[in-house]
Amino acid sequence: MAVLETLVPILLAFFIVAASPGPANIATATIAMRFGRRRALVFGAGLSVGLAFWGVIAASGLGAVLQGSAQVLFVLKILGGLYLLWLAFQSGRAALKPGEAMPARTAEGRWFVRGLMLNLSNPKAVFAWLTVLSMGLEAGDGRGLLILATLVCVALGFVNYAAHALTFSLPGFMAGYRRCQRWIDGAVAGLFSLAGFGLIRSAFQRGPAA
Template identity: 45%
Template sequence: MADIWSLISIGFAFFFVAVSPGPATISNATIAMRKGRKVSLVYGAGLSMGLLLWGVVAASGFGVILQGSVYLLMLLKIIGGIYLLWLAYLSFKSSFNSKVTILQSEAKETSYFKWFMRGFILNSSNPKTIIAWMVALSVGMGASSDVFFLISAVFVCMLVGFLVNALYSVLFSLDGVMNAYQKIGHWVDRFASGMFTLSGLGLLWSAFSRNSA
């Protein structure tokens, strides 16, 4: 019974981490408003798989090694920072597209694999995600926790991650929300661009800060 409550605690902790605004959730919401539910669900699945990747890393104990490996962590942060800045550029560029251009681009979009990989790359290229995993896992884990409990905890967090991303996809692809995006989409894209820029620069800053040296 204690293990069940511990898993619930881990699940809730991970939910609050996953649902909080960040590059992943903001990009998923923007894509849902711009491209619709199907594309956003595929993109969200990619985000969830990228999130799961870091969960496996954290649970395997490699996360502690990664946190102590200065140059490997620095490289991952640089890659993640550059990718976020690239997303910032794409969002800023799309903010100047007309409504007709956006609808035309939607009609031409056929590659779901591309959207899945975009989501996967976004979350898998951000090593800060591993900190969220370690925090969530530490909430319900104790000295007596065994391997089965650890696997169960990762499975619970994986389900929570998929649920959160699917929730963003469904809510922000509602007709009313998408119609509103058609009117103020340029401001939404510029806000997303600003968030990506701040996150990317923050990741690059942490890569070259004295604490990482």
């Protein structure tokens, strides 16, 4: 019962963070609507591995070290912002050419790498992990409970991305996307641009000189 009481607030907090409409979930939904379930699931698997990486960093104590390293955070935020801007460019190009034929074949590994890079280039993920894990864990709790909480949250992350991939690849969503592709891709491009510029701006606001 004590373990459950510790895990519940952590899982609730993690679910709220993971399921919120951020760049990762938006990208998964868009890929599912445009390219279908399989590619979205592979992309989501990459996202999940990237999310798990930051979870391990946070649980091992390196997250606090990273949080205090202005130089590393500066580089990560710049790279993450540039990657989001690249995604914005891709969505914007799709919006300008809504009738462009979709590629017949794309290596599955490319979709995995794209998802992996999206979450690896997001330093905010480690801050979210640190916040979530600190909500239920106390100094007296053992390493085993920390590992358990991290593993359960990682599993929840997998489920979240898979749910987005499966839901938005349903025929109704895919048909709706084809009808409104220009508007959807344009909106996604705008959201990615805002997120990218915001991340780059935060790097200079809290960069090495700060």
